[in-house]
Amino acid sequence: MRRLSAVLGAALLVAVSCGQAPTSTGTSPTPAASASAEQPQAGGRIVFGATGDPKTMQPVIATDTQSRDIWDKVYLSLTRSNYKTGETEANLAQKFELSSDGLTLTYTLRDGLVWSDGTPFTGEDWKYTAEAVARSVKTVRKSTLQDIVGWADYRDGKTDSLAGVTIKDSGKVIEIKFAKIFCPATAALGGAGAGGILPSAAFKKVWDNKTTDTKTNIDDNPLNMNPPASMGPWIFKEFKPGVQVTFVKNDKYFRGAPYVDEMVVKTYADATAVKNALVTGEVTYGSVEAKDYEEVSKVDSLKGVRYRSSGYTYIGWNAKSAKAPWLANRDVRQALWYGINVDAIMKKILFGLGSQVYAHNPPTSWAYDASGLTQYNNDVAKAKSLLEKAGAKMGTDGVYRWTDGQPMKMTIETNQGNNARETILQFAQEQYKAIGVQIDPLLESFNALLDRTDPGTGFDGFILGWSLGADPDPYSIWHSSQQGKGQFNNVGYVNAAVDQALLDNRNGPDCSQTARKAALKKVDQNLNQDAPYTFLYSADVLFFANKQLQGVDPNTYGIMTQQWNIEKWWFKK
């Protein structure tokens, strides 16, 4: 498996965010976080609404948003993305430096870092986490670390230590040697591949990293549901299944203890229940769906901020589908793009609170450049002519016949419970009928959908979304090598020019932003013409917080729980 870029499906989360250049994207009409001249008051409880329980509280094996919203309270990364610009900035590391040849990365930790249980935080914690990723069988994070010298040897149990990582200066300096240049290295490796760094002293009791026995790993142990120590603003207190996860403030947090005493992540059945909880004041802050935006905006006790998200929603077309062989044809995929009215979908689902996208890099990214991209405005006649150009012939029943004579009938599937995607599916079914293509809609659970849309021949079309990190590295989504089990190029996309541009973007040798932007532009142009996805839209995030809560300042890269400055939040009484 090759390296993952920053990808976060609606619930599938593989965050390796990193940024290199400022691109302010916030569009906040009412800045929520006006700096208050008043003296912050201590005390109170912050409640965040989640839609479901966490599967795990340990980042190496976590793949879902609910789990991330828990582990990111206690396990931090050496660097983080600036909440507004996406630039990589210091977190646990005070300094990070990539050598001029691009082959050595050095992180220098802040002074006096300690875990909540009093144990010092050292580079050994980082190394332990990276080694845990190497030996885990449940993780989806391995490719982030695979260019480190000695990676394969440690992963396969030939060594008992990751040779390319040296911890110096009593644990304060982490030196990582790469076998080849990796442009997004600085930010991508801050979280040791997992995203958050584990307390090695406590975890060594359940999995010893100094071993060559590859049968043991960190995947199943009681600490995965019971974080033993915290480097974050909060300390895990208790988990009540179906009810909530409770945290208390960490007095040893390196940015200072939070003003607020307690943080609760409360479990709700769905997004509507979270919205209701926000309106009634049960939940202190959170985001709502576009359909609820107007209603929630009228609630006096809440203040709202609208900002762009770093992702998009799409319909993917499986070029390898056995049942719908026409999806391998570029004209057909373009016809499917012309055949759907994205503008109408956006009006119906987003109420205009978002922007249409025409290729992979979303408007929030520094790599975004929509110039010269075809916009595929809804055009039934053009769609039909493209289908006929591809060799399809209209049948007497109003459905096109493919070159082998079979009717152009296929399935589009999406995850049940996601209102927006279910609506897109209805639109697709209706509108594709008008261009002579028959759609069978299929709703599945999210897990089952991910499972079914694994690279292969067994599915046709599907509606999903990506949420992307600040540093653009779409290698894992579009490179032709990424079509193995569990990999993300599940539409079977192959284009040699795109393959090369993806490699240029990540392995340089020129890692300057100008060079990478040019490479990514090539990727976008090709995707726009090849249409492996019908790219739909990038929705805005509609964030609301209780007016009494001061200091909240959400933005694109503040991630879901917007806790980048949570220690400074306080309640005005």
Place this chain on the structure above:
Amino acid sequence: MGRFIARRLVQAIPTLFGVLLLTFLLSRLSPSDPVQLMLAGQFDVTPEERESLRHSLGLDQPLPLQFLAWLWQLAHLNFGNSIYYHRPALDLILERLPNSLQISIAALIVTVAVGIPLGVIAAMRRGHIEDHAIRVFSVAGHAIPQFWLGLIFVLTLAVQLRWFPIGSMNTVGVDCLLCWDRLWHLLGPVLVISIAGIANLPRILRTEVLEVIAQDYVRTARSKGLKERMIVARHILRNALIPVVTSFGTILLVFFSGSLIIERVFNWPGLGRLTFEAAVGKDFPVVQAGVVISSVLLILSYLVRDIAYAWVDPRIKVR
């Protein structure tokens, strides 16, 4: 009475067997492959390892053998591990079961406490406005779907008027079982689940009471100058209640099936919500455990109903 209970217990076995068979078949007929689901997200697994896991789970065996193996597991209270939570399904169920029982028991108390007086009032005030009002309520209570009532309750009384919480078992930060906060949170789901039962009871009870009122012994009691309240409690109600006990079967069924949706509407962390979410997420071990345990509880509650029936009407035992 002992022999009666023993006989009823034996009779419950075929019912239980039927439930188990149906649960097993439904989960096996589903198009999703349990091995695929268990290995979702694990990318280093070879096809051989996949097959070996399938073999170790017994999924390569013929269905009857799989069923027997499953029964054997159940006999050892082993429902397998949740695919989603990676924990024993039984543990998850047992964590949630007490929460569901709170709603069911409270709903039963409310149903009896409100339904029986309404039935007596309807009969004693036959043809008057009270009787008509109760009849309208009965029809409406039957006709309105619980999930709709629950949603309307949440939207109006909780979200708009803020008289009640929108759901959950306690206010965040409060953790108690027997306290006002819990009662306040229980009120919504209990009222909604009880409505169908409350609507059902007066209908049955009214007919029975009217029949009993016409009996000679009631006339005799009246002629002896007994107080009306005494006549209703001692002579009318005790005899009129016999068919009502039978109707508890239906009421219990409503509680169990209703909790699937109502717990979700009221965000109540009970067995119903867990089973619902497991079904949507195709977490088969949890669905199977949830269905089996709910069914066993239902069968047991039917047994209690039969015993209660035999107690209020000794003729049943003879039959």
